[in-house]
Amino acid sequence: MINIAILGFGVVGSGVADLLSKNKKQIADLVGEELNIKYILDLREFPDSPFGHLVIHDFDTIVNDESIDTVIEVMGGSHPAYEFTKSALSRGKNVVSSNKEVVANFGDEFLRLAKENSVSYRFEASVGGGIPIIDPLVSTLRHNDTQEVRGILNGTTNYILTKMFTLGESFENALKAAQERGYAERNPDADILGIDAARKIVILAAIVTGKLIPVDSIHTEGITGIRDSDIKLAESIGRKIKLVARCIVNDGAPTVMVAPFMLSEASPLMHADGVYNAVEYIGSPLGNIMMYGKGAGAGATASAVVSDVVSCCAKVGSLSLGFTKVKEGGNFLDFASQTYLAFAPEHADEVMLAFDDAVRVRAEECAVITSLMTEADIEKKLCALGEKGIVPLSRIRLL
Amino acid sequence: MINIAILGFGVVGSGVADLLSKNKKQIADLVGEELNIKYILDLREFPDSPFGHLVIHDFDTIVNDESIDTVIEVMGGSHPAYEFTKSALSRGKNVVSSNKEVVANFGDEFLRLAKENSVSYRFEASVGGGIPIIDPLVSTLRHNDTQEVRGILNGTTNYILTKMFTLGESFENALKAAQERGYAERNPDADILGIDAARKIVILAAIVTGKLIPVDSIHTEGITGIRDSDIKLAESIGRKIKLVARCIVNDGAPTVMVAPFMLSEASPLMHADGVYNAVEYIGSPLGNIMMYGKGAGAGATASAVVSDVVSCCAKVGSLSLGFTKVKEGGNFLDFASQTYLAFAPEHADEVMLAFDDAVRVRAEECAVITSLMTEADIEKKLCALGEKGIVPLSRIRLL
Numbered sequence: 073m074i075n076i077a078i079l080g081f082g083v084v085g086s087g088v089a090d091l092l093s094k095n096k097k098q099i100a101d102l103v104g105e106e107l108n109i110k111y112i113l114d115l116r117e118f119p120d121s122p123f124g125h126l127v128i129h130d131f132d133t134i135v136n137d138e139s140i141d142t143v144i145e146v147m148g149g150s151h152p153a154y155e156f157t158k159s160a161l162s163r164g165k166n167v168v169s170s171n172k173e174v175v176a177n178f179g180d181e182f183l184r185l186a187k188e189n190s191v192s193y194r195f196e197a198s199v200g201g202g203i204p205i206i207d208p209l210v211s212t213l214r215h216n217d218t219q220e221v222r223g224i225l226n227g228t229t230n231y232i233l234t235k236m237f238t239l240g241e242s243f244e245n246a247l248k249a250a251q252e253r254g255y256a257e258r259n260p261d262a263d264i265l266g267i268d269a270a271r272k273i274v275i276l277a278a279i280v281t282g283k284l285i286p287v288d289s290i291h292t293e294g295i296t297g298i299r300d301s302d303i304k305l306a307e308s309i310g311r312k313i314k315l316v317a318r319c320i321v322n323d324g325a326p327t328v329m330v331a332p333f334m335l336s337e338a339s340p341l342m343h344a345d346g347v348y349n350a351v352e353y354i355g356s357p358l359g360n361i362m363m364y365g366k367g368a369g370a371g372a373t374a375s376a377v378v379s380d381v382v383s384c385c386a387k388v389g390s391l392s393l394g395f396t397k398v399k400e401g402g403n404f405l406d407f408a409s410q411t412y413l414a415f416a417p418e419h420a421d422e423v424m425l426a427f428d429d430a431v432r433v434r435a436e437e438c439a440v441i442t443s444l445m446t447e448a449d450i451e452k453k454l455c456a457l458g459e460k461g462i463v464p465l466s467r468i469r470l471l
Numbered sequence: 472m473i474n475i476a477i478l479g480f481g482v483v484g485s486g487v488a489d490l491l492s493k494n495k496k497q498i499a500d501l502v503g504e505e506l507n508i509k510y511i512l513d514l515r516e517f518p519d520s521p522f523g524h525l526v527i528h529d530f531d532t533i534v535n536d537e538s539i540d541t542v543i544e545v546m547g548g549s550h551p552a553y554e555f556t557k558s559a560l561s562r563g564k565n566v567v568s569s570n571k572e573v574v575a576n577f578g579d580e581f582l583r584l585a586k587e588n589s590v591s592y593r594f595e596a597s598v599g600g601g602i603p604i605i606d607p608l609v610s611t612l613r614h615n616d617t618q619e620v621r622g623i624l625n626g627t628t629n630y631i632l633t634k635m636f637t638l639g640e641s642f643e644n645a646l647k648a649a650q651e652r653g654y655a656e657r658n659p660d661a662d663i664l665g666i667d668a669a670r671k672i673v674i675l676a677a678i679v680t681g682k683l684i685p686v687d688s689i690h691t692e693g694i695t696g697i698r699d700s701d702i703k704l705a706e707s708i709g710r711k712i713k714l715v716a717r718c719i720v721n722d723g724a725p726t727v728m729v730a731p732f733m734l735s736e737a738s739p740l741m742h743a744d745g746v747y748n749a750v751e752y753i754g755s756p757l758g759n760i761m762m763y764g765k766g767a768g769a770g771a772t773a774s775a776v777v778s779d780v781v782s783c784c785a786k787v788g789s790l791s792l793g794f795t796k797v798k799e800g801g802n803f804l805d806f807a808s809q810t811y812l813a814f815a816p817e818h819a820d821e822v823m824l825a826f827d828d829a830v831r832v833r834a835e836e837c838a839v840i841t842s843l844m845t846e847a848d849i850e851k852k853l854c855a856l857g858e859k860g861i862v863p864l865s866r867i868r869l870l
Contacts, residue, residue: 095616098614098616102613102614102790104791202760203760207607212603212778214497215497215777215778216494216774340742343739355774356770357490357770357771357773357774358764358770359764359765359770360764360765361601361602361765362763364739364761364762364763365759365760365761366760370756371757374756375754383611388789390787391781391782391785392503
């Protein structure tokens, strides 16, 4: 019998407890031994839960209990998740986490500690809910030359953008609908400003390059500025707007960003709608592959957590993984793309003069698609226009 | 240094040699030791290849060489691949295979032999080219209650169906185009009759249920009977025809089949076009996920082979896997679906009488979509019509 402890008894924590209990025999067959939830750490009491009698309030009980093999950290937030993880790893316990915030901020330290103590630190559930993403990236793709990892990593924004696209709703109304259905939190900033997606792409970038980039150093745009008319314009040219997190790799050096992109049929990510997530990996000689599925929800996330727990407890090894902290996520100003820009119609002449090789795609506004330009070049032109009081209503890159 | 041998120096074999050589350092970092191709077994000589000096013609040299750690079997066909694999595993060597035919026919025996000799038998490249499919199914999903694994597993037929859909080509012309581009063999029977897809779904079914089903026992339909007008009908109701291999699981018991299905937007498989493959896994509590990518080609297949080689050589373990041979792949007659049927227009009255709750979807022919019916029930009605000389021009199930 292998004893485990769950830190945090919220949606994910109770989903994990349910799955471990419901499929107990099947999981024991995989692991070779039965798993036993010995403690659940939470501030609250759960008198009505079948797991209520396992709830304790003191982390020290867990970390001092030598019979605990694996600790499942599904609390969220940086603290005390950071302290608890560090302490558990130092005491020779495997740690499994669904907490993208701590992985993105402290993954380097945790992986080092795990190696020093000959235990595992695993975090499949931190990106893409139940979709197997981390494990394939760690174990089955790293012999390729990585060109890019990119994905739709935030279900909330994808749900909102899908509503705007299919129902013609405004951003505000689509956000309200997402909140009513529980797909967006009351304070949706981390999602709609792109911060959640930024944390996740930082984790994927670290896996494929070994470099752990500060989340706040990467170019991060959310979806709050996207207008109904942008969505319609995209549709009229056979595209959809999605919040895409990208890690472009050149000779091992990553350029990482989160921003809305207009995707075409040529991108398999285009068809990931609603609360679905998708990650595309492009490398040589493999070509491109995509993993797709629901990015959130108790069941999907619990499945990913339990897959890590099974791997830890069955002592299945994995290829060595280590992160090194670096200062920044590449030079975004060198990033080149075609960009859709919209301006008020009265500025058409000046805009077409500034972007003389752009194609005008809409008459009512002055909407253009530029040629392939670096961020530095496009910024220069927009600055010059800005000095004349001409500012774009929209600016969305094509992919 | 770890010595390996490659059996078969065709497209895949030389792709593997190229990748191992080109990314030698990167692979050594993952494994922790350098990999060395010591022998390549082939009947031919390759005087112009940079690997030509490694080519030998006698398998015994390899199996008797105690320094050989891992054997890569990329010969294809059942014999002598079967004998070589058995011999290598018995002599304590890991075996990595891209050969779906031997895995589907003898996987049970190979996995048993590998366990007895404390080595690995791995076959990621046997299904879905470079897409990580086998490893996620083996390692990260089996704690779920599997409801279904289904996929577009054959690139040749998917290329042909995509051509028919996008260009309105006939089956014969689309096949010719596929042959000209090297996507179909001169004798395309194994692909277009569904046999290749059947082998692959038998492998996936064995992973999720433990039961290895004889390939020739499962219901297998190819795409040779699909008419241009069927493709157009599908398009008119917002669907696409794809050759889908399915393993439906009820209480651990699989029902396995390969047949053309009309897919709707609700299925993520619908967007896998051209030579792309895709596998969808549906289980509880996970929900559905999909893995997508190129299903063939030297680079993609070599990537999958090398991922297995890296796992073997790095002594990364995996969850225990064993297959048990069973007699058949479930009772197809109990399988229920809505079905599109087309008849000559003069039979409309009799057809509508026989299928009285079917919906007529095309006027020129008598094309109907039935209600949800089991194969047994639909067969009964078609037999009765057959006795009157009324036979369907097309019969394609909906998904």
